Amino acid sequence: MSELVWNEGMAVTTKVDWLLNLPRKNSLWYLLFATACCGIELMQTGGPRTDLDRFGMVFRATPRQTDLLLIAGAVTYKMADAVRRLYDQMPEPKYVLAMGSCANSGGLFQRSYSVLKGIDKVVPVDVYLPGCAPRPEALNEALMTIQKRIEKDHWVQRMKIDSEKLAK
Amino acid sequence: MTLQEILNAAQKQFPQMKLEVQKGDAGDEWLLVAAADLSSLMQFFHRDLGMDFLACLSAADLQTHFAVVYQIRSLKDKSEMMVKVLLDHDKPQVATVSTLWANAGWFEREAYDLFGIHFSGHADLRRIMMPDDWVGHPLRRDYQEQPEYHGISTSRPDSHRVLDPLYPKKAETGAAEKAE
Numbered sequence: 001m002s003e004l005v006w007n008e009g010m011a012v013t014t015k016v017d018w019l020l021n022l023p024r025k026n027s028l029w030y031l032l033f034a035t036a037c038c039g040i041e042l043m044q045t046g047g048p049r050t051d052l053d054r055f056g057m058v059f060r061a062t063p064r065q066t067d068l069l070l071i072a073g074a075v076t077y078k079m080a081d082a083v084r085r086l087y088d089q090m091p092e093p094k095y096v097l098a099m100g101s102c103a104n105s106g107g108l109f110q111r112s113y114s115v116l117k118g119i120d121k122v123v124p125v126d127v128y129l130p131g132c133a134p135r136p137e138a139l140n141e142a143l144m145t146i147q148k149r150i151e152k153d154h155w156v157q158r159m160k161i162d163s164e165k166l167a168k
Numbered sequence: 169m170t171l172q173e174i175l176n177a178a179q180k181q182f183p184q185m186k187l188e189v190q191k192g193d194a195g196d197e198w199l200l201v202a203a204a205d206l207s208s209l210m211q212f213f214h215r216d217l218g219m220d221f222l223a224c225l226s227a228a229d230l231q232t233h234f235a236v237v238y239q240i241r242s243l244k245d246k247s248e249m250m251v252k253v254l255l256d257h258d259k260p261q262v263a264t265v266s267t268l269w270a271n272a273g274w275f276e277r278e279a280y281d282l283f284g285i286h287f288s289g290h291a292d293l294r295r296i297m298m299p300d301d302w303v304g305h306p307l308r309r310d311y312q313e314q315p316e317y318h319g320i321s322t323s324r325p326d327s328h329r330v331l332d333p334l335y336p337k338k339a340e341t342g343a344a345e346k347a348e
Contacts, residue, residue, distance in 0.1 A: 077317050078299045105324060113306040113313060114298065117324040 016156050025150040027056040031066040036073025038100040038133045045136040063089040074102035074109055075116045087123045095146055098125045101132045169247045171197050198250035206253050207263035214268045218242045225275035227283045229309045234260040264290040282307040
């Protein structure tokens with residue numbers, strides 16, 4: 001909380017980046033998108049023991065309301081197009097977590113004719129979570145890693161770059 | 169009904185057909201049927217012997233031939249039989265049984281998708297598992313994987329090659345052994 005400085009009277013000064021990132025990292029809504037057995041661990045993580053709700057994380061059934069694409073499980077080539085489309089439908093800023101060996105690299109099925117060899121071939125991945133399947137504690141840590149990643153976003157700088165791009 | 173009894177009944181009905189009971193190593197036995205006879209024979213099993221349930225339809229690539237295997241059952245007298253048909257490898261084609269057992273429709277689509285076997289008379293023979301624009305039939309022995317699908321590469325750097333410092337050494341010795 002050192003970023004907040006209470007001035008005399010009513011005014012508070014703080015950093016814009018810090019202020020923007022604070023709600024973003026504490027309300028990570030994720031897309032309800034479990035493709036395989038990792039989805040079971042994902043459900044378990046949402047349960048009372050590790051309790052995703054205390055991070056402000058709730059699942060959403062539409063990509064248009066989500067910040068985090070949490071890919072839990074193997075993705076086939078047939079599904080890859082759908083993943084890409086879901087990612088495109090998510091509003092910025094968006095983050096991707098590849099959960100489990102299959103999402104990371106194809107895992108157990110990487111010699112298969114139908115399974116995508118890692119989700120990073122379709123969408124950019126922020127955090128890779130190894131394991132088959134990762135325990136809820138591991139998923140919890142990966143989500144906290146995403147939160148740390150969000151903390152480091154520089155929005156003022158990014159907006160400046162975007163406006164310069166638009167001007168060109 | 170044992171398989172021999174079924175064979176006798178079928179032979180009585182169709183005296184000109186060449187039917188044969190074969191035995192596998194595991195003690196299983198099946199009726200081997202010519203592809204041209206399959207349609208009328210299956211009709212006979214379904215209508216006259218009360219084989220009202222198709223439990224499974226599968227296929228195999230035997231390199232010289234394709235085999236299509238039918239598991240059919242009679243729920244009434246609890247008998248079961250296996251029927252096999254061998255198809256030409258260059259042009260695998262056989263009559264559909266989806267007109268007798270409706271669930272054969274999806275089984276046949278699967279066999280078409282993964283092996284490229286054509287079931288003539290099928291109402292809607294298209295791929296069921298792979299994407300519609302997929303090239304090739306993946307469970308064929310001579311299947312060649314395409315380098316990419318919709319711009320997505322279908323290969324990944326070999327993890328042994330990347331992580332194992334001894335990998336090139338191992339590969340070379342392996343190659344040398346093969347050459348000898």
